[in-house]
Amino acid sequence: MLCATRYAIPKLHRFLLPSSNLLAFMPYTNRTRLCLLHSQPLPSRDAYKFDNVEDVVALFNCMVDMHPQPLIVELTKILGTVVKMKYYATAIYLYTQMESKGILPFSVTLNVLINCYGHAGQMGFALSVMSKFVKWGFKPSVVTFTTIMKGLCLNGKILDALDIYDKIVAKGFWFDEVIYGTLINGLCKSGKTRVALQRLWKMEDGLLDDALDLYFNMLDRGISPDVVTYTSLIYGFCHVGQWKEARLLLNEIVVKDIGLDVYTFNIIIDALCKEKMLLQAHILCDVMILRG
DNA sequence: GTAGGGTTAG
Numbered sequence: 001m002l003c004a005t006r007y008a009i010p011k012l013h014r015f016l017l018p019s020s021n022l023l024a025f026m027p028y029t030n031r032t033r034l035c036l037l038h039s040q041p042l043p044s045r046d047a048y049k050f051d052n053v054e055d056v057v058a059l060f061n062c063m064v065d066m067h068p069q070p071l072i073v074e075l076t077k078i079l080g081t082v083v084k085m086k087y088y089a090t091a092i093y094l095y096t097q098m099e100s101k102g103i104l105p106f107s108v109t110l111n112v113l114i115n116c117y118g119h120a121g122q123m124g125f126a127l128s129v130m131s132k133f134v135k136w137g138f139k140p141s142v143v144t145f146t147t148i149m150k151g152l153c154l155n156g157k158i159l160d161a162l163d164i165y166d167k168i169v170a171k172g173f174w175f176d177e178v179i180y181g182t183l184i185n186g187l188c189k190s191g192k193t194r195v196a197l198q199r200l201w202k203m204e205d206g207l208l209d210d211a212l213d214l215y216f217n218m219l220d221r222g223i224s225p226d227v228v229t230y231t232s233l234i235y236g237f238c239h240v241g242q243w244k245e246a247r248l249l250l251n252e253i254v255v256k257d258i259g260l261d262v263y264t265f266n267i268i269i270d271a272l273c274k275e276k277m278l279l280q281a282h283i284l285c286d287v288m289i290l291r292g
Numbered sequence: 293g294t295a296g297g298g299t300t301a302g
Contacts, residue, residue, distance in 0.1 A: 083295095111295040227298080232297080269299095
């Protein structure tokens with residue numbers, strides 16, 4: 001079941017305690033170590049190759065059984081760790097365990113849970129967690145709505161995501177680049193790049209002319225599209241073969257000195273390869289290598 | 293100092 005080992009502990013701690021948050025964990029580390037060591041037989045040599053997720057699960061299980069109960073903030077951090085490893089179903093399971101032991105979530109925990117359900121293709125549950133917010137006396141935040149929006153996009157319900165966007169506006173939350181990024185990506189993914197631009201433009205109360213005008217307009221409003229937003233749009237244009245627009249956007253990134261990252265490069269190289277433009281793809285590959 | 297946005301291939 002679990003392959004917690006004597007050798008796994010230091011590694012586990014390094015993994016879970018990357019920052020100055022060390023102090024918050026200190027009361028639990030020794031107990032955790034004892035728990036892990038006593039619940040499992042000593043490992044064979046092969047046990048060095050353990051799965052990190054299982055270690056995280058082991059830690060979570062230990063903590064959930066502790067008295068006094070650990071802080072929900074700490075449990076939420078561990079859940080977040082599992083999510084970052086993309087083990088969504090596992091995180092959902094852990095949450096269920098936690099709740100069944102009478103440990104109450106707080107707003108961030110619920111946001112994490114919603115994210116998990118979205119990725120697991122269970123938007124029905126994600127939405128019912130929304131109602132739990134009220135039940136537990138918390139208010140859904142802009143993060144909650146953005147997470148729901150992302151989940152809807154992931155599950156092919158782009159129109160519902162746009163409705164959520166309207167709710168964000170109605171709630172009076174101010175826009176930020178993450179909301180834009182989520183929505184733009186969702187729209188571009190569903191092959192509706194034009195709609196994405198129109199929608200963006202509408203957000204900014206302007207007229208749709210072309211992508212360049214749009215970005216200058218956004219800048220004027222104090223919201224600068226970042227590399228994620230650009231990358232999503234480039235993905236959309238590449239996918240419909242509109243190289244001119246893609247190139248224009250790429251040019252903007254360079255002009256604005258926004259760092260291209262591995263996502264951007266991969267998207268463009270992938271598109272070039274699919275268009276059999278291998279020479280250009282190769283050049284970009286070299287650029288990537290040059291930039292380390 | 294806890295939560296939300298971007299890719300491909302196999």
